[in-house]
Amino acid sequence: xxxxxxxxxxxxxxxxxxxxxxxxxxxxxxxxxxxxxxxxxxxxxxxxxxxxxxxxxxxxxxxxxxxxxxxxxxxxxxxxxxxxxxxxxxxxxxxxxxxxxxxxxxxxxxxxxxxxxxxxxxxxxxxxxxxxxxxxxxxxxxxxxxxxxxxxxxxxxxxxxxxxxxxxxxxxxxxxxxxxxxxxxxxxxxxxxxxxxxxxxxxxxxxxxxxxxxxxx
Numbered sequence: 390x391x392x393x394x395x396x397x398x399x400x401x402x403x404x405x406x407x408x409x410x411x412x413x414x415x416x417x418x419x420x421x422x423x424x425x426x427x428x429x430x431x432x433x434x435x436x437x438x439x440x441x442x443x444x445x446x447x448x449x450x451x452x453x454x455x456x457x458x459x460x461x462x463x464x465x466x467x468x469x470x471x472x473x474x475x476x477x478x479x480x481x482x483x484x485x486x487x488x489x490x491x492x493x494x495x496x497x498x499x500x501x502x503x504x505x506x507x508x509x510x511x512x513x514x515x516x517x518x519x520x521x522x523x524x525x526x527x528x529x530x531x532x533x534x535x536x537x538x539x540x541x542x543x544x545x546x547x548x549x550x551x552x553x554x555x556x557x558x559x560x561x562x563x564x565x566x567x568x569x570x571x572x573x574x575x576x577x578x579x580x581x582x583x584x585x586x587x588x589x590x591x592x593x594x595x596x597x598x599x600x601x602x603x604x605x606x
Contacts, residue, residue, distance in 0.1 A: 514529065
């Protein structure tokens with residue numbers, strides 16, 4: 390029987406000892422975990438978890454932000470086809486507003502790890518804020534550029550969120566989510582001022598909150 394969630398979530402923050410962490414060989418499967426979409430003003434935040442197959446290495450894994458969209462999509466297909474296990478999850482704009490972006494991100498990470506078909510012994514998470522998981526948690530600053538499994542998770546999360554924002558563009562074409570993916574670009578802010586926020590905008594974020602207040606909701 391699994392132990393209670395809180396008793397086994399033992400975050401290990403690593404900065405100066407990052408190389409030692411990467412060289413360590415934990416017993417059991419290791420999943421990489423990363424998110425996409427913390428900064429945008431609209432749409433969900435996504436997270437992915439990936440357990441790579443050491444017998445089927447994937448060339449070119451790196452931080453999704455360092456890759457072109459075409460290369461991300463190609464690698465996403467390879468990851469889905471060759472990883473031992475992978476899962477993608479999200480937390481909605483409503484969930485972000487109900488708590489905050491950090492807690493919603495950690496929730497998406499929890500959902501992604503819970504969705505894996507293979508239970509990990511260790512979860513390596515990009516950044517320095519660990520989600521509470523049933524397995525050992527290790528945080529790794531700039532992990533998406535250092536650990537291949539985290540890089541793979543970064544790619545899956547980014548591709549999934551971009552696809553979700555294209556779907557939102559179909560519903561709300563006036564905001565041009567297909568171009569800026571919800572990030573606070575000059576174009577997005579101008580369109581927000583023109584049209585006001587829609588139901589997918591994060592009202593807990595200051596620019597959206599200010600515009601919503603000015604329009605009476």
